[in-house]
Amino acid sequence: MAKQDLIIKVNELTKRYNGFVAVDNISFTVKKGEVFAFLGPNGAGKSTTLKMLTTLLRPTAGEIQINGFDPVDQQDEVRRSFGIVFQDPSLDDELTAYENMDFHGVLYHLPSSLRRKRIEELLRIVELWDRKNYLVKTFSGGMKRRLEIARGLLHHPKIFFLDEPTLGLDPQTRNQIWDYIKSLNKKENITIFFTTHYLEEAERVAQRIAVIDHGRIIAEGTSQSLKVATQASSLEEAFLKLTGHAIREEEATPVDQMRMRRRMFHR
Amino acid sequence: MEAIFILWLRQLKRYLRSRSRIIGALGQPLLFMVALGFGFGPIFARAGGGNYLQFLVPGIISQSVLFTSLFAGIEVIWDRQFGFLKETLVAPVSRLNIIIGKTLGGATIALLQGIIVFLLSLLIGFRPANILMLPLAFIFVFLIALLFTALGTAIASMIEDMHGFQLIMNFLVMPLFFLSGALFPLNGLPPLFGLITRLDPLTYGVDSLRGSLIGASHFGLITDLVVLSILSGIVLITGSFLFSKIEV
Numbered sequence: 001m002a003k004q005d006l007i008i009k010v011n012e013l014t015k016r017y018n019g020f021v022a023v024d025n026i027s028f029t030v031k032k033g034e035v036f037a038f039l040g041p042n043g044a045g046k047s048t049t050l051k052m053l054t055t056l057l058r059p060t061a062g063e064i065q066i067n068g069f070d071p072v073d074q075q076d077e078v079r080r081s082f083g084i085v086f087q088d089p090s091l092d093d094e095l096t097a098y099e100n101m102d103f104h105g106v107l108y109h110l111p112s113s114l115r116r117k118r119i120e121e122l123l124r125i126v127e128l129w130d131r132k133n134y135l136v137k138t139f140s141g142g143m144k145r146r147l148e149i150a151r152g153l154l155h156h157p158k159i160f161f162l163d164e165p166t167l168g169l170d171p172q173t174r175n176q177i178w179d180y181i182k183s184l185n186k187k188e189n190i191t192i193f194f195t196t197h198y199l200e201e202a203e204r205v206a207q208r209i210a211v212i213d214h215g216r217i218i219a220e221g222t223s224q225s226l227k228v229a230t231q232a233s234s235l236e237e238a239f240l241k242l243t244g245h246a247i248r249e250e251e252a253t254p255v256d257q258m259r260m261r262r263r264m265f266h267r
Numbered sequence: 268m269e270a271i272f273i274l275w276l277r278q279l280k281r282y283l284r285s286r287s288r289i290i291g292a293l294g295q296p297l298l299f300m301v302a303l304g305f306g307f308g309p310i311f312a313r314a315g316g317g318n319y320l321q322f323l324v325p326g327i328i329s330q331s332v333l334f335t336s337l338f339a340g341i342e343v344i345w346d347r348q349f350g351f352l353k354e355t356l357v358a359p360v361s362r363l364n365i366i367i368g369k370t371l372g373g374a375t376i377a378l379l380q381g382i383i384v385f386l387l388s389l390l391i392g393f394r395p396a397n398i399l400m401l402p403l404a405f406i407f408v409f410l411i412a413l414l415f416t417a418l419g420t421a422i423a424s425m426i427e428d429m430h431g432f433q434l435i436m437n438f439l440v441m442p443l444f445f446l447s448g449a450l451f452p453l454n455g456l457p458p459l460f461g462l463i464t465r466l467d468p469l470t471y472g473v474d475s476l477r478g479s480l481i482g483a484s485h486f487g488l489i490t491d492l493v494v495l496s497i498l499s500g501i502v503l504i505t506g507s508f509l510f511s512k513i514e515v
Contacts, residue, residue, distance in 0.1 A: 054357050057514055076359040084357055090350030094281045106273040107358035135284075 013062035024215035037206035083152030093137035108155035142173035162194040274368025325476035326449025339373030340419015377412035404479035411472035421506035
C-alpha cells in the first residue's frame with residue numbers, strides 16, 4: 001500500500017482536559033475509500049477524537065493528517081476536505097431545508113449556479129426535494145438526518161465523518177440512511193469514518209473497526225479478526241470481552257442536561 | 268464577504284419569521300410608555316420638567332434596543348449547545364467573519380425593533396423635535412445595538428450554559444437599564460449616584476437619542492458619539508477574541 005493512499009493519519013494523539021485524559025496516545029490510519037468505524041462505550045473518547053480530526057478541538061499532543069493537511073495549521077484546507085454529520089442535530093430549525101443547504105453552500109464558497117444544481121441533486125437523492133421549502137422544525141428525526149447527510153455532501157468532501165449518525169432513529173430509517181451512505185462510498189469512493197456504539201451497525205457496514213475505551217484503542221481490525229482474536233462467536237461478545245461488563249456512568253454535564261431539557265421540549 | 272452576508276441574512280430571516288417574538292417584545296416598551304409616561308406625566312410637569320412622555324420615549328427606545336441586541340448576542344449560547352454553531356465552526360470561514368456577520372445581524376434586528384418602538388410612540392403622542400435629525404437618531408440606535416450585541420456575544424463566549432442567564436438578567440441588563448437615566452433626568456443627582464450613571468454605557472445611548480429626538484442632550488452628541496464608538500470598538504475586539512477561543 002503506497003503512503004499517499006492513507007487519507008487519515010493519526011499519530012500518538014492525546015487530549016487532556018485539566019488533568020483528565022480523554023484521549024490517550026492513540027494512533028491509527030484510514031485508507032482512501034475505506035469505511036472505518038470507531039466503536040466504543042459511552043465516554044470512551046470517540047467524540048473527542050472526532051472533534052480533533054475536524055478542527056473543533058486542539059490536540060494536547062500528537063499529529064493528525066487529514067487528506068494531507070494538518071487540522072491545527074491548515075484549518076481551511078482540512079475543513080474543505082471533509083463533510084460531517086454531528087451527533088446532535090445541527091440544522092437551523094427556523095430555516096427551510098433549501099435555506100439550510102444554501103447557507104452551507106455559501107459558507108463553502110460554492111458559486112450560486114453550482115449551488116443550485118447540487119442542492120437539487122442531493123435533495124432528490126435523500127428524497128426531500130418536494131419538502132425543500134418547509135421549515136426544518138416540521139421535519140421528523142429521520143428527515144433531519146437525511147437533510148444533514150445531503151448538506152454534509154454539498155461541497156463534495158473526500159472524507160465523510162458521521163458521529164453516531166443513527167442514534168435515536170427507528171430501524172427503517174437506519175437502514176435507509178446506511179443504504180445512502182454505502183452507495184455513496186461505492187459510487188463516489190468517499191472515505192467514511194463513523195462512530196457508533198451499535199455493534200451490528202459496525203459489523204454490517206464497516207470494513208475495519210477500531211475499538212476504543214478509556215481513551216485508548218484496545219483492538220483494531222475487521223469484525224472477523226476481532227472475533228478470532230477474542231475467541232468470541234459474535235462481535236458483541238468480542239466487544240464485551242474487550243471493554244468489560246461495567247456500565248459506564250457518564251456524569252451529566254450541563255450540556256447533557258440542556259440537551260435533555262430540549263428533547264423534552266421538542267417532543 | 269458572502270459568508271458575512273449569509274450569516275446576517277439568517278439572523279434577519281429568523282427574526283422576521285418569529286412574529287410572536289416581535290409582538291411579545293413590543294408589549295413591555297408599550298406598557299412602560301403608557302404607564303410611566305402618563306402616570307408620572309402630571310408630577311413631572313408640576314416639578315417643571317416639561318412633558319414626561321417626550322422625555323421618556325428615547326429612554327424606552329434605548330431599553331428595547333438594549334434587550335433585543337443583548338439577547339441576539341447571547342443566542343450564541345443556544346447555537347453553541349444545539350449544534351448549529353458547529354456547522355459554522357467546521358466551515359472554511361474565519362471566526363472573525365462569523366462574529367462580524369452575527370453581530371451585524373443582531374444589531375440590524377435591534378435597529379428594526381427600535382424603529383417599531385419609535386413608530387409605536389408616535390401613536391401614543393410622542394413628537395420628535397426635528398424630523399431632519401431622525402436619520403442621526405437611527406444611526407445612534409444602530410450604534411447602541413452594535414455595542415450590546417457585541418457585549419452579548421462576548422458574554423455568551425465565556426459561559427457554557429443557560430444557568431448563568433438569570434444572573435446576567437438581574438446583574439447586567441436591569442442595572443444597565445435602570446441606571447442609564449432612561450427614566451429620570453441626569454441633572455441634580457446625588458454625586459455618587461451621578462457617577463454610577465456615568466459609568467453605565469447605556470447612559471450615553473439614552474442621551475444621544477434624547478439629543479437627536481427631542482434636542483435635549485446632557486453630555487452633547489459629540490461626547491455620546493465618541494464614547495459609544497470607542498466602547499463598541501473595544502467590546503467588538505474583546506468579543507471576537509473570546510469567540511475565537513470557543514471550543515465545542
